[in-house]
Amino acid sequence: MQLSIQTMLEYAVPGPVDVLLQIEAAIIPEQRVLHAHIELPPLEHFARVPAQACIGERIWLRISAPLTVRYEATVEVDRFLAPVDGLPAVPPHRLPGETVDYLMPSRYCTSDTFHDFVESEFAGLQGGARVGAIRDWIAGTLTYEPGSSDAFTTAADTFQSRKGVCRDYAHLMIALVRASAIPARFASAYGIGVEPQDFHAIAEVFLDGAWHLVDATGMTTPDRVAKIGVGRDAADVSFLSSFGEVEMLSQTVRVSAAR
Missing domain, CATH: 3.10.620.30 (C8orf32 fold)
Structure with a gap:
């Protein structure tokens, strides 16, 4: 099964703030990320760090401007299934x-x-x-x-x-x-x-x-x-954790079977 994923987040950022982001499909044996792209605004800092149990990654951001995140991916699931x-x-x-x-x-x-x-x-x-x-x-x-x-x-x-x-x-x-x-x-x-x-x-x-x-x-x-x-x-596993003030403006997630 292949999944097509499209995600968009928009946040108002009144001043400099640190943000921890985790929205990308994990690259692990049970699922293959065939295509992925993440789009971010200009940042003061960007760093990837391992997530819990080394499943997926978190992204550290330091930002002073409005935060708009666009993520899209195609993921093929090949998971062992057992009742x-x-x-x-x-x-x-x-x-x-x-x-x-x-x-x-x-x-x-x-x-x-x-x-x-x-x-x-x-x-x-x-x-x-x-x-x-x-x-x-x-x-x-x-x-x-x-x-x-x-x-x-x-x-x-x-x-x-x-x-x-x-x-x-x-x-x-x-x-x-x-x-x-x-x-x-x-x-x-x-x-x-x-x-x-x-x-x-x-x-x-x-x-x-x-x-x-x-x-x-x-x-x-x-x-x-x-x-x-x-x-x-x-x-x-919060998709976004802020260490400072931010305000969510919109959030869109679309997941469908890839064609």
């Missing part, structure tokens, strides 16, 4: 070191508050069977409602409100999977089928020795997703 429901979990004591951080509670994924719930709601289910049941429970319990959450909403808030957007679905999925002693992380991505079109958030779980994408919103599937980056939760 997670039948995959075994890796016992915690056998987990690779790089997965351990994704067992722990984080800012938005307070997994330590969900132990009793998962052991009650998903009793008797292990590994991928539990992950699949968690995915289906979230899909059947939450209502997708744009504007129902904000940048401060945690998995616990979403659990209580029973509504949210893709970011909230991913955070709750991650929290419940971690509470089941299975590593889970947040993936920022572009996905075909996401409505309204925007940057997409999706959970990634570690089963049978590999990472597997699981989208509880049901809007897209792993073969139609191009990853931008990963992290413990959304705080690690």
Whole structure:
């Protein structure tokens, strides 16, 4: 599957500001970036740095003028696909070191508050069977409602409100999977089928020795997703972080099947 991606961001910048940008599809074995171009205004500083887990890159910008970013890419996805429901979990004591951080509670994924719930709601289910049941429970319990959450909403808030957007679905999925002693992380991505079109958030779980994408919103599937980056939760993979004042004017994301 080939994805055609077009993204544009416009921000007002009242004075000199440092910006950390992460919007480019990652160059990793499971997806090939066939074409990519990013257009930026005149800058005082530009530097690429590795992103979390060395998946994708972040770009440091120092800018005093309005910030307009245009990014376009064609990405071919060649990801190993396996139904997670039948995959075994890796016992915690056998987990690779790089997965351990994704067992722990984080800012938005307070997994330590969900132990009793998962052991009650998903009793008797292990590994991928539990992950699949968690995915289906979230899909059947939450209502997708744009504007129902904000940048401060945690998995616990979403659990209580029973509504949210893709970011909230991913955070709750991650929290419940971690509470089941299975590593889970947040993936920022572009996905075909996401409505309204925007940057997409999706959970990634570690089963049978590999990472597997699981989208509880049901809007897209792993073969139609191009990853931008990963992290413990959304705080690690914001598409734009400013260290100073900026104001968003517009944001457009378009993802379609490449012809």
